[in-house]
Amino acid sequence: MDSNDDNSFAAEVSDIDVDRRLDHWLSSRFPEFSRSQWQKLISAGGVTVNDRQVKPSWKLRLGEKIAGGYPEPTSTELPPAPQISLDVLYEDEQIVVLNKQAGLIVHPGKANYGGTLVNALIHHFDELSGAGGAHRPGIVHRLDRDTTGVIVVAKDDQSHDRIAAQFHDRTVEKEYRAVVWGKLEFDTDFIETHIRAHSKHREKMVVCGPDPEARLAQTFYEVQERFRDFTYVKMLPKTGRTHQLRVHMQHLGHAIVADSLYRGHAEVHLADLLDSREHLTENPRLIARQALHAYRLQIDHPRTGERMEFIAPMPQDMERLLAALREHRRER
Numbered sequence: 001m002d003s004n005d006d007n008s009f010a011a012e013v014s015d016i017d018v019d020r021r022l023d024h025w026l027s028s029r030f031p032e033f034s035r036s037q038w039q040k041l042i043s044a045g046g047v048t049v050n051d052r053q054v055k056p057s058w059k060l061r062l063g064e065k066i067a068g069g070y071p072e073p074t075s076t077e078l079p080p081a082p083q084i085s086l087d088v089l090y091e092d093e094q095i096v097v098l099n100k101q102a103g104l105i106v107h108p109g110k111a112n113y114g115g116t117l118v119n120a121l122i123h124h125f126d127e128l129s130g131a132g133g134a135h136r137p138g139i140v141h142r143l144d145r146d147t148t149g150v151i152v153v154a155k156d157d158q159s160h161d162r163i164a165a166q167f168h169d170r171t172v173e174k175e176y177r178a179v180v181w182g183k184l185e186f187d188t189d190f191i192e193t194h195i196r197a198h199s200k201h202r203e204k205m206v207v208c209g210p211d212p213e214a215r216l217a218q219t220f221y222e223v224q225e226r227f228r229d230f231t232y233v234k235m236l237p238k239t240g241r242t243h244q245l246r247v248h249m250q251h252l253g254h255a256i257v258a259d260s261l262y263r264g265h266a267e268v269h270l271a272d273l274l275d276s277r278e279h280l281t282e283n284p285r286l287i288a289r290q291a292l293h294a295y296r297l298q299i300d301h302p303r304t305g306e307r308m309e310f311i312a313p314m315p316q317d318m319e320r321l322l323a324a325l326r327e328h329r330r331e332r
Helices: 022-029 035-043 117-124 157-169 244-251 316-328
Strands: 002-005 008-012 047-049 065-069 088-091 095-100 148-154 173-181 188-197 205-208 215-227 230-237 285-287 292-300 307-311
Touching (some): 022 065, 035 065, 148 157, 148 307, 157 292, 173 244, 230 244, 230 316, 285 316
Parallel strands (some): 148 292
Antiparallel strands (some): 002 008, 088 095, 173 230, 188 205, 292 307
16 A cells, blocks of 8 residues: 555555455545445545546456545544543653553544544643644554553654654564463564455454565564463564554464454453362453553653653553462462
């Protein structure tokens, strides 16, 4: 996928997208717009295939060149969300650093324009950068909805551009903590693969070979604690691909605990850790989302250039899970 400028795009159909409907393909590639928005734009001639106007139901063929603009947003005004609290780790005139809670989508997409981190930012801060687009004020990078931890927000466009350049140049240092299923074979390892969207389940990513639609993904990990059938691990991603850490752990055969998208188990209860439930009177839920936390972030301050480090304390659900593992799953 290549962007010609901020208002248009161009792409070539790869083998994994052959026979997909054009409107389905566009809405999966640009989820901030709904399929109905893309259908209207295609019907109006705003998207072409090999320089020809087609219908939204056009079935893609290998090598076809798709080009066009983006739909007009259904609303240019994003509603503020005063009901969403923010855990501010640091703030100055250029940036805000937050400890994002689980269950919070970072920015609006499709027809959903409320209830996101962006909506909360609009309520809490008067100035936010616009470099990321009208629906992503302040947003330089993202965390998955159910991933907690450090996220940096830019208050002005210059700060946004300078921080975004650090992510692009990979001078940012990111550290995540996770609990995964099973026992990792090595205490430390470096994972390097290609990742692309799953051919059938577009919300998922998958490890693959070199491919025009794939991107290189690199992760270093280091085991922190071992338990029977579980491992607590530190991960340092060198790239920032969608779902990278979740996909890499699944690829190793050690999916992140309670990651329903990549393993199917959405929750872990105390009983799941016990060898015997004979005397169990209560079965509290330990965690109900992927056990993944963006623990630490290092960036250069966009104005001063000073190297800064931000740490988000471990969330209660992961601490609860680790405490139960230490009590019931110590290695014998």
